[in-house]
Amino acid sequence: MESAIAIRDLTVRHGDLVAVDHLSLTIGHGEVVALLGPNGAGKTTTVETLEGYRSPTSGSVSVLGFDPISERRHLVTSMGVMLQQGGVYPIMTPLQALRLFSSYYEHALSPESLLERLGLLGVATTPWRRLSGGEQQRVSLALALIGKPTVLFLDEPTAGVDLHGRHAIREVIAEQASHGTTVLITTHEMAEAQASADRVAILHRGKLALSGSLDELTGGGVFFQAPPGLDTVSLGEALSESVEETLPGRYKIMSETSPTLVAALGTWLAEQGATLGELRSGASLEDTYVGIVGDLAHEPPSEPTTSSRRTRRR
């Protein structure tokens, strides 16, 4: 079955600036993916291209099989968008805004039930401009959900939201995913990605620096750096474990770390004349993110993101 979101070799330029650089990423139906990256990484440009607000300079994107620009009228009936800020008439109340937005869709959710679901009944008749930041975020999420979308784009959904609101939002995201809705979350917050996403994609300088499930990025496994292009099949046989080159020069052994494994790895690399870079066992998402972004930040922009990443030795 075709993926819900497909980004194929996408490049988007703003004048001389390359905001997104040959990015490829696919997201399956019902998957919750967090797009992480520092400011200027290309997250917003990528999402705006998927939402149909920007045209690709080269490459292509499709959402639910539709081109977001030329087939927009088909897509908007199935798409929910939550902006990072604003997007609502300031003098409208949440109830008025939801009723207005529900009129745009043939089969909309009940505004009242959405307000209740997101804990907003108490402020249903308060103008948007008088709501707290967290309440505004929840109204914005409600507006994204009102048309029963099958794909949701959420930009910093929990920014400025209190703990109670965060739980409500996370529950709603999980609920949507359980109904088969594909969710793409753009966030700076590792905790948010870790709490809500099945998979994380880290962008840096417009390129995909790393992508994988939370287990792959944070769970078990031994990660090491070595020259790119090693024979992972041969190494796997030597270690009796599965080995994968996740990015050029970055390898992952699907195993728990042990002195025997480390020794065998060192021996195999020595036989190949290859130097072992840094080695670590598992990591938090934040460690992974800082390792990627922190190290890549020191690389010249034109170079491919294939060099080392800072890791922990255990």
Place this chain on the structure above:
Amino acid sequence: MRALRAQVVAEITMTLRRGETLLLTLGIPLLLLVFFSEVKIVSSETARPVDVVTPGILALAIMSTSMVSLGIATGFERGYGVLKRLGSTPLGTSRLLGAKIIATLLIEVLQGALIVVVGLALGWKPSGGLMGGMVAVVACIVGSVAFGGIGLFLAGRLRAEVNLAAANGLYLVFLLLGGMVVPVRILPTGLRVVAEVLPAAALSSVIRDAIGATSAYSGSWIVLLAWFVIAPVAAAFTFRFQGD
């Protein structure tokens, strides 16, 4: 149809709930109508002030709603991300613009009715008969499109706060040079030449010619029609849905 109707109702409700908009679209025109009808500043040898001022105030009302109110509201909607947000819904650009046009015209009908009633109460005697009335309505629609184009041109390019200042500044310029309360004929020659190519003077001139007490200056319809074409086209080509 349901979406369009709901959006029209929302646009009208929001417009009428904004105090500053009510002041601009109803308060100021009615105040100027009463004031200049009672004070003999704008009369001619053959016409009473109310016969000169009422058609001019109709033009002012069109400008207030189509250019200033619509332009400022749209500018803030762009700045607040409302237009961007609406762009991702099935409402679509055509229904959004359609709703804005319908809402603007309905508000102008309300304004026109109030101004006519107050004008008649002040002793205005419209001339031109049924044909004059129809010409005036056509002129109001043409003027509404022209001013709407100017308002959206500004709203689509400028930051919301800058757009607010620009629209209000332009309102003042058009009010003074537009022949709405100060006849163009009494302006110094240099200013008169400038005024006569502005949409405000052209609109007030053709309305006054149709139902008022004075005839239009030559070329006023051409000027108005030129703005009717140029302003919306400029807005369409330059409008940005996303804020800065």
